[in-house]
Amino acid sequence: MNIFANICGCGIHSYIAIRIIANYDKMTQYKGFIVAQSTIFFIDATICLLLNYVHAGDNIYYGLPFLPLSFDVFTTLGSIYEVVLQIEAALLSIFNVYRTCVIVRPRFKYMYYIIAISINVVSYALSRMFMIFLKLEYQIASVAISATSALPTIICYVVIQRFFRDINSSDHVKKMQSKLSLGLLMQRTSEISALDAAASR
Structure with missing residues (x-):
């Protein structure tokens, strides 16, 4: 199932990136974000496919039957995977x-970029620092700190929801924007879970 899911992920995200690049002569910032995200997700799925990490009880399995990995290669790929996950989180x-800025306040976007990236980097560094300690209290603190990296996404979700609630847009537009905001929030939540799982491996 892991192998099938990762192959599907590689196929979907490579298709998205290729279609956007092939169909548009001019790459806008919005399309650039989508291509960058799909490229990173493709790398993520490829590494997951190669790792094929399974933790069942006290047993740990990794590598593919036709492509076994040494422990050093497994550790290196695992470290790269953590970095890729962090890039995914920052891009999201x-x-x-x-x-949010394009819709609400375009002139402040670069300042908000810096704030969002800083929150992601600091929360990740602190969560990794706490993860070194084996005590349960430190492990819980690590997960809690990691969750703070979702603050930009949560704030954007609230701002967008309020903005479309207060303006005179159609119900269809409000519903579509609400679904997109909720989808991005759910994606960020799943990425935090993946980061915590990778860090505790």
């Missing part, structure tokens, strides 16, 4: 900020 935060 930037995309949320970009979308």
Whole structure:
């Protein structure tokens, strides 16, 4: 199932990136974000496919039957995977900020980019620092700090929801924007879970 899911992920995200690049001569910032996200997700799915990490009880399995990995290669790929996950999180935060600023306050977007990236980097560094300690209290603190990286996404979600509630837009537009905002929030939540799982491996 892991192999099938990751192959599907590689196929979907490569298709998205190729279609956008092939169909548009001029790459806007919005399309650039989507291509960058799909490229990172493709790398993520490829590494997951190669790792094929399974933790069942006290047993740990990794690698593919036709492509076994040494422990050093497994550790290196695992470290790269953590970095890729962090880039995914940063890109998602930037995309949320970009979308919110374009709709609400375009002139402040670069300042918000810096804030969003800083929150992601600091929360990740602190969560990793706490994860070093084996005590349960530190492990819980690590997860809690990691969750703070979702703040830009949550703030953007609230701002967008309020903005479309207060303006005279159609119900269809409000519903579509609400679904997109909720989808981005759910995606960020799943990425935090993936980061915590990768960090505790």
